[in-house]
Each structure stands twice: as C-alpha cells, then as structure tokens.
Amino acid sequence: MITGASRGIGRALALTLAAQGGTVFVNYKKNGDLAEQTVADVDAAGGRGIAVQADMEDPDALRLLFDRVAEETGRLDHFVSNAAASAFKNIMDVKPHHLDRSYAMNLRPFVLGAQEAVRLMDRGGRIVALSSYGSVRAYPTYATLGAMKAAIEAWVRYMAVEFAPYGINVNAVNGGLVESDSLEYFYGVPGMPAMREVLDRIPAKRPARVQELADTIAFLLGPGAGYITGQTLMVDGGLSVVAPPFFADAGPELALPARPVRGA
Template identity: 70%
Template sequence: MTCGGQFQNKVALITGASRGIGRALAHTLGRGGATVVVNYKKNTDLAEKVVAGIEEVGGRGLAVQADVETVEGVHSLFARVRDEFGRLDHFVSNAAAGAFKNILDLKSHHLDRSYAMNLRPFVLGAQQAVPLMDAGGRIVALSSYGSTRAFPTYAALGSMKAAIESWVRYMALEFAPYSINVNGVSGGLIDSDSLEYFYGVPGIADRASVFDRVPKQRPGTAQEVADAITFLLSPGAEYITGQTMVVDGGLSVVAPPFFADTSAPLSLPAHPTGEK
C-alpha cells in the first residue's frame, strides 16, 4: 500500500510489531512518513530489522522491549513513548496469544493468560494513550473471526476477541469528545505464524480443506490486514469510529451447504462466459 506521506510527523505505537501483521503495518506507516514505536517481547534482532525496514522506506523507528502481558510492561512501554516523544497519534493493540484447547481442557492459568495477553493490554494501553493524544488520535485493536463464530479449540482466545470488540464500542463513545477514534479490525484466515500454529494442533482439520470454504479460496496476507488498519488510521476514516472492519475474504458471510460441496448443475463454473 502506498501512503503518500499522509503519516508525516505522526507517532504510532504498535504492540507485537516484530513479526506478522504488526511488522507489515510498521513498514506501511513508515512508508507514509510516520515515526513507529516497534514493541516486542524478547526478539531484539527481529525488532531491529523492522526498525531498519522502516528507516529504509523513509520513516523513523524505535524498538522498545516490553512484555505487555504484564501491567508493568504496559506502563513501561507508554512511559518510554512519553519520554521520547511527549505525545502519541496512533495506538494499535496487535499483540495476542492464546491456548488452543477444548473448553473442558482449559485450566485457570489458560484463562488468566488469555485475559492478560489479549484484553488487558488493550484497555490499559488505551488509558495510557488517551492523555498523550491531546491533538486527537486513532486507536485500533486486532480481533478475529473467532469473536463472532465458534470453532474447535478457540474459545479462550475468541471470547477475548469478542470482549475487545465490545470495548471498542465503549471507548469510541467515551473518547469521541477528545477527537479520538477507536475501531477494530477482525482478520479471518491470515497467513501468519499464528495460523501455522493453530493448524498444527493435533486433531484439527487440514487447513487446505478450510480454504475451500473461503469465497476468495485462499488465506489473507498480513499486508492485507495492515492495509485495513492503515485506512482506519488515515484521514479518510475520520468519521468512522466504534466499528470492527472484517478482513476475511468473505469467510464470515458463508454457511453450509457450501458451493465447494455442490455438483452440477449447481457447481460454479471456472469463469462465466457471458453466453446464454
């Protein structure tokens, strides 16, 4: 995506930005001229490579190590932003983790971590971000289609994503008077480390069979999700707040019976010819 310098002089903080969607977004914002705070948990080399990539395309990057799973980590991350820049324009809550287990197999520590890693950093981060956005700003949280759909082993994470989308609406209401927009982006099957891990769970369906059910017939890319986030951060999304944008190739609109399971005369042709 070409940003055309629309993020010049903007300061953006992205949690979990050393890989996947966070990395793609960091490079995209950097291409638009932003200063990007690249938060990471432990892999300094990856984070520094992201910073180098941001600077190669014309932006400025700063790698900040902080474990947002902890309250102290969230506070230290925003303290660094405050000390370095004194302000913030964009906060993207991207870091996530979860236990892929059936409900009866979940332990209390799985539930605790789902909350501590996915929901709490978003809420605490927003509380820290708003005072730094005295000229207005944008907050975006990453969700997933497990927030509105149920499928095996995703309950612990999906329920937290649903809660995130609810918080997006409440924050949008409270922060609008400060000229701060709050939105979510819900990804479907996105080609990432998380997708590989999920489809590596013993007993889960083969992922190729699932792609047949997606209208676009493929997984999405990290860049495609990053582009959606970029739009919500851009001036063109000024009147959009309290919404969750779905980026899933049409997955959430389909239901059985699937076209992939039909046969003639219902099966779809390779491409319509226009002839009757």
C-alpha cells in the first residue's frame, strides 16, 4: 500500500515494486486518470495494480482504504506513507486551522495508517514514512509541515520499538531536496534562497532523483534491510553533513573569539 502513489515518488516506487511481482495498492486523492495510468504501468511491469481513492485527511476513508486491502489480499506486507500536504505560511500568519489541517493531512494519517497496516501484517512487515529536510532544518514558511515531518520521524522510533516483537520494521526516508513536480513551486516562495544557491551547498551538486528515493524505500522493504528499524535514512547527496555557510565560507582570517584567560 502506497499513499499518494499516482505521481512523483509514490508512482516511481509502485513501478519499482511491480517488477518484483505482487499486488500494489495505488492510493490517490483526486486524479483518477493518473492513478489508473500508474495501475496500467504496474500491470505492464509484472505486478498487479489496484487504484484506491481515499483522502488521507478523512479517518473513515483511510479505514475503508485498508478494508479494501483486506478484501483483495487478506493481508499486507508493506505500508508506505507518502502523501503529504500543507499550507506554507510565516509563523505569525499561521492560524489554528492551518495547524489542524497540517496535522490531519500528515501526522494523523501516518499513525492511523500504521495501526491499520499492523492489523493486516500477520507475517510481519515493513512500514516506511517519507520525511523531508524541513524536519531538521528551518525553511521559510515551512514550519507547519516541517514540524509534522519531525513528529513523524519521532513516531517512527516509537513504532519501531513497539512493533518489533511482531516482526514489523518501521523506518523513514528523508530525501532532502528532491527533483519532483513540487520543487519549482517551493523555490518560488518569498524568502526562499535561489535554487542555484541551494544546489551549490549540496556536495553532489544536484537534487535527489525521484527514482533514487524509490530505490531507497524499496531497499528498506526488501530482505537486505531486515535488521534496520527506527531509522531515518538521509538521501540528500551529503547536504546534511556540510557545515553551515558561516563555517563553509570562512577564510583563514575568520577565527572564533579568543578563550578568556583566567585572571586576565
């Protein structure tokens, strides 16, 4: 089961898993045509695709989504929480309904979806959540979504411990800057640094490709990741390990303040 699987990372993952056979549930919110195209491509790649419409903001719709899984296959091996949405606002412009919707569209569906998934994982399974770089770094107007992504990463750790006795691994993947259809929009937000400036900070000098994220998730779902749980994997081209600009750009003339001498 992949939420938000009609396009972007979700679609790429659906096609990657299709090559391994099995049934892939393609969840979508609005665009049924894109979902059906993804299903057709899954079928052509050797899997069995099933498109299921459900708005992740609606707990009843989410429950029915997993009811459909139970009807079709009777069990579930993998749950990937990929769908996400939020308003982008400066903190002083955030209203109560922005907070409520960000929670309802991001954190709540992951937690409730994981609960439903575990009930269907009678032979063990894997749960993977998509996070973002805003969970660990502050971006302009990104607080409502970044805070939810940070909370998701925390829930991943708690779930990993609680679900381990059932043979269920829980992890997150943080893609940093991803070459997706939302990238150009996001870097048009006032106050956001220019795309070139951000790319220059990435050692790889490019954003992550959607397929690279899909391959990482597929690895976590596969047999080679059986002993990995409770982790957030950074797939960011090295961005998260680069020193901040005030260190990275520091010349030899820049030094930290002198340590006070005792008695001076």
